[in-house]
Amino acid sequence: MTQKKPPVLSVAFALLAAASTSAFAINGKPAVDRDTIVFGIGKEIGNLDGQVAASGDSQRYLWQIYDALYAFDTKGNLKPNVATKVDIAADGLSYTFELRKDVTFHNGAKLTASDVKYSLERILDPNTRSTRRPYFADLVTGVEAQGDSKVVFKLSRPDGAFLNKVAGYLTLVPRAYTESLPNVEAFARAPVGSGPYKFVEQKIGQSVTLERNEAYWGAKPGIKKLIFKSLPEPASRVNAVLTGEADIVDYVPTAEVERLRKTAGLNLASVQVGRPLAVRLYSNVEGTPLAKRDVRLALNHGLDAKAIIDNVLKGVGAPLASYISSSYPYGVDKALKPYAYDPARAKRLLSQAGYPQGFSTDFYCSSDNPKELCEAIAAYWSQIGVKANIKVIDYAAWSRLNNTHKNGPMTMMQFSNAIYDPIHPIGGGATKAGTWSDYFNPEVEKLVEQAQTTTDRAQRDEIFKKIGRTLHDDGHAVLVTEMFYTYARDSQIQWEIQQGSGYFNLHNIGWKK
Numbered sequence: 001m002t003q004k005k006p007p008v009l010s011v012a013f014a015l016l017a018a019a020s021t022s023a024f025a026i027n028g029k030p031a032v033d034r035d036t037i038v039f040g041i042g043k044e045i046g047n048l049d050g051q052v053a054a055s056g057d058s059q060r061y062l063w064q065i066y067d068a069l070y071a072f073d074t075k076g077n078l079k080p081n082v083a084t085k086v087d088i089a090a091d092g093l094s095y096t097f098e099l100r101k102d103v104t105f106h107n108g109a110k111l112t113a114s115d116v117k118y119s120l121e122r123i124l125d126p127n128t129r130s131t132r133r134p135y136f137a138d139l140v141t142g143v144e145a146q147g148d149s150k151v152v153f154k155l156s157r158p159d160g161a162f163l164n165k166v167a168g169y170l171t172l173v174p175r176a177y178t179e180s181l182p183n184v185e186a187f188a189r190a191p192v193g194s195g196p197y198k199f200v201e202q203k204i205g206q207s208v209t210l211e212r213n214e215a216y217w218g219a220k221p222g223i224k225k226l227i228f229k230s231l232p233e234p235a236s237r238v239n240a241v242l243t244g245e246a247d248i249v250d251y252v253p254t255a256e257v258e259r260l261r262k263t264a265g266l267n268l269a270s271v272q273v274g275r276p277l278a279v280r281l282y283s284n285v286e287g288t289p290l291a292k293r294d295v296r297l298a299l300n301h302g303l304d305a306k307a308i309i310d311n312v313l314k315g316v317g318a319p320l321a322s323y324i325s326s327s328y329p330y331g332v333d334k335a336l337k338p339y340a341y342d343p344a345r346a347k348r349l350l351s352q353a354g355y356p357q358g359f360s361t362d363f364y365c366s367s368d369n370p371k372e373l374c375e376a377i378a379a380y381w382s383q384i385g386v387k388a389n390i391k392v393i394d395y396a397a398w399s400r401l402n403n404t405h406k407n408g409p410m411t412m413m414q415f416s417n418a419i420y421d422p423i424h425p426i427g428g429g430a431t432k433a434g435t436w437s438d439y440f441n442p443e444v445e446k447l448v449e450q451a452q453t454t455t456d457r458a459q460r461d462e463i464f465k466k467i468g469r470t471l472h473d474d475g476h477a478v479l480v481t482e483m484f485y486t487y488a489r490d491s492q493i494q495w496e497i498q499q500g501s502g503y504f505n506l507h508n509i510g511w512k513k
Contacts, residue, residue: 027265028492031247034511035224037493039504040231040246045208048199049188050171051123051130059418060504061228064210066171066193069097069116070163076274076329076420076500078163082111082172082194092158092455095166099149103217105174106198113145118175120153128184132169158453160460161421168419196221196507206230222494222510241266241488248489254314254370260488267493270316270486273502274327274417276425278320279363279377279478282408282438289361290409294353296475300339302346302384308376309481317481322468323415323430324422325482327500330457331422331464336472339479346384358385364411365390366398374412377480405438414483417501422464423451430467430476439477443470 031038041061047053050066071081080086083097103111120143123130139162142154155162177192191199196218197210210226229246231237234253238260240246252260252268261268279299281290289295309317318326319338326332350358365374371392378388388410393401401407413436415425431448432440444467451463471477485502489495492512498505 026242026244026263026490028490028511029244030490030511031244032225032227036227037223037225037248037506037509037511038227038229038246039506040229040237040240040249042232042234042237042249042251044205044230044232045202045228047188048191048202048208049184050191050193051119051132051173052128052184052188053131060502061208062171063195063503064197064226064506065191065195065199066173067103067111067195068167068170068172069099070167072167072420072498072501074496074498074505076327076417078167078420081167082116086163088455092453093155095153095155095162097151097153099151100217101149103194104215105177105194106192106213107174107177108215109174109176110148111172111174111194112148113151114148115172115175116151117143117145118178119172120170122173122178123170135165135169158455160451160453160455161419161423164419164421197226200225219507221507226506238488241490247493248487248495250485250487252486252488254312254316254486257314257316257486265491266488267491268486268488269497270484271497271499271502272318272325272327273483273485274325274420274500275414275483275502276320276323276325276477277317277412277414277480277483278323279480280402280407280411280413280429280436280438281475281477282405282410283476284432284438284440285408288409289353289355289359292353293475294349295355296478297339298346298349298353298384299381299386299478300475301342301349302386303339303377303380303478303480304341305338305480306341308373308380312370312372312376313481316484316486318484320479320482321472323425323471323477323479324464324468325417325425325500327482328417328422329420329500330461331468333465333468336469339472343380343384350385355385358387360387360389361409363388363390364398364401364407365392366395366402366412367392368395368398369412373480377478402436408438410478412480420500421460422467423448426451426464426467426471430471441470441474441476 045061046058050062053059067082069083070078073079082103085098087096122128123132139155141156144152174192178187181187196213196216198213200209200211202208208228212221212224231240237249238256241249283290305319321336321338324331374390378390381388415429428434429436431437447463447467454460494512495509
């Protein structure tokens, strides 16, 4: 008997009325002037304190204001930044950083080892309420400033991802200035870093303005002023870039990609952001269908991810073979293939698991995801006997539930790439102690423990490949797609977009000469 396939689901994104050609203000016609770029952003900038910011959305903008000892190049590889080099002890328990001597903060103060020591201690201070604290609290036992240009970090155990954590989470702040403020919130209102741009003003819910740091130690940005303009509605962002209200916008809706690609004077780029979009499964709840491996595998084989990407996401995506995104610099098993769409196999697996007639389940979807995406997944599952009751909730409410293990038995979730090391999604989303994990596999636990203490990159590469294969074979999550962000910008803007994280690296952005 031929398996009936769900009809292609159309995306209910409202198409924008085509703006007249005469209204277009693109192709080298800036929103303000050629010393300025106006960036229309889809998500509000919540907190400008680089050590407190609670979301990756804030972190995307903070790369402009702050420096770190090490940084990531546009491909995600580590490179020296404020530190010129690092010496790692043979036992992996100390990291000694040599600092540049020509770095100053935006207030003119010289950056020294004392500021680096203070920056880490401020993160560790519970009163700061830093979201970075968990990455260092049980790891760093002490920080020692040796003169002005050398700092030593002492660790309680070897950590193969420590340098990545330093690059991703240890933003540097000036000690004297920060200690002079009455509270943590005061710093967020008037942040001072040593990055390529200085803070000018923030209009809550409207915009953030930065200006070039003329005293920056590195290469100067190509423009003098950056204005991030809050445009949460997709239609507003598209109209803004077409009419010249913004020079560049993020989060271009998939329904608009094809039309905008054909618009003269615009440049569109869809960039992989290292975020696996998957269905998080509460598989550690005994006695439920999801506790059985065959059920989890059935959900994967019952989903035509390629068709969903083509028809719902308009081709902006790529099937996932592993919970470790293919954009990571290491740990990616290129021989691993995505689950094959095989509804007959999915039904057999359900029957083997004791559910020949399928089962019903709640399926949480945040407002941050297109509702049509969740509907498409549910439609495919209905063909193998699994009835998924979709519950769409506001992103903020969903996030609270997701962070406290309360949106089971399954939910759509993407896992960001903050430090370009696979321990981030694996440790957080696939271990017993993971903040966003409801999964336990003893083999994975052993491999993760091994990865935590291995500093050699080649060895870490092999360990994470094993983890990826193990999770794939166990049906840890329902893999849907690699995530891509699509940017639309004036064709006269030069910009090498950061790969694999979704963060903004605007050090090299500017207007063509």
